[in-house]
Amino acid sequence: MTHPAYLLARLNPANARFDVGSGGIQELTQQDIAASIAFIPQGIGRELLCRVWWPEGAKLNAADLDKRLIDLQFGEWRERMDALVTAQIHEQTAETGWARKQAQNELVRARHHMWPRIDETYSLIRRAVVNELIDPRTCPDCKGRGAGMAGELVRGCMRCAGTGKTIRGPVWRAAQLRMKHQSYRQMWEQPYEWLFEKCNDEVHQATRELSKAASV
Numbered sequence: 027m028t029h030p031a032y033l034l035a036r037l038n039p040a041n042a043r044f045d046v047g048s049g050g051i052q053e054l055t056q057q058d059i060a061a062s063i064a065f066i067p068q069g070i071g072r073e074l075l076c077r078v079w080w081p082e083g084a085k086l087n088a089a090d091l092d093k094r095l096i097d098l099q100f101g102e103w104r105e106r107m108d109a110l111v112t113a114q115i116h117e118q119t120a121e122t123g124w125a126r127k128q129a130q131n132e133l134v135r136a137r138h139h140m141w142p143r144i145d146e147t148y149s150l151i152r153r154a155v156v157n158e159l160i161d162p163r164t165c166p167d168c169k170g171r172g173a174g175m176a177g178e179l180v181r182g183c184m185r186c187a188g189t190g191k192t193i194r195g196p197v198w199r200a201a202q203l204r205m206k207h208q209s210y211r212q213m214w215e216q217p218y219e220w221l222f223e224k225c226n227d228e229v230h231q232a233t234r235e236l237s238k239a240a241s242v
């Protein structure tokens with residue numbers, strides 16, 4: 027993935043006087059950033075991209091981002107609950123033994139798929155997912171270099187696909203949710219991973235949009 031800072035540089039050639047390696051990203055003004063992100067369709071990916079790369083500039087939008095995450099998260103919760111209720115109705119209204127058996131299978135799947143009941147953990151998940159996107163784990167295999175030696179050859183790191191960063195583990199995630207590792211594993215892994223994947227995809231999509239705009 028091209029670093030968004032390079033893309034911004036291409037979109038703002040007059041103002042691009044920075045070097046990513048030395049953290050020169052701060053040299054971009056709010057105006058530069060605003061002009062560039064206008065190329066990305068409005069939505070959760072754009073908000074997240076700003077949050078991840080320009081935390082200062084995104085502060086004003088923090089409430090807006092959380093609102094979008096709430097809609098995403100509980101929209102999914104509702105769909106899963108709907109599938110569960112539908113399965114229960116099917117079970118109760120089945121007219122043949124075969125139909126009842128089908129409905130029971132459907133019910134087992136829906137129960138397995140259902141997330142825990144709504145409590146404050148969902149808000150901790152939203153915060154932790156954003157934190158993880160901002161601060162991913164340094165890849166332990168390549169120590170963040172993105173490559174390693176395979177005999178005489180330099181080879182791209184398989185674990186992190188050469189990015190030097192990887193996902194956080196269940197211990198870090200459980201701590202963010204203020205719970206024991208086991209509770210995370212048993213109950214909260216599904217909703218966490220779901221939101222993380224969604225947000226990760228949105229950031230990549232928004233970066234692609236920015237990339238497209240920058241190459242025109």
Ligand SMILES: [Zn+2]
Pocket residue numbers: 165166167168169170171172173183184185186187188189190191
């Ligand atoms: Zn690696």
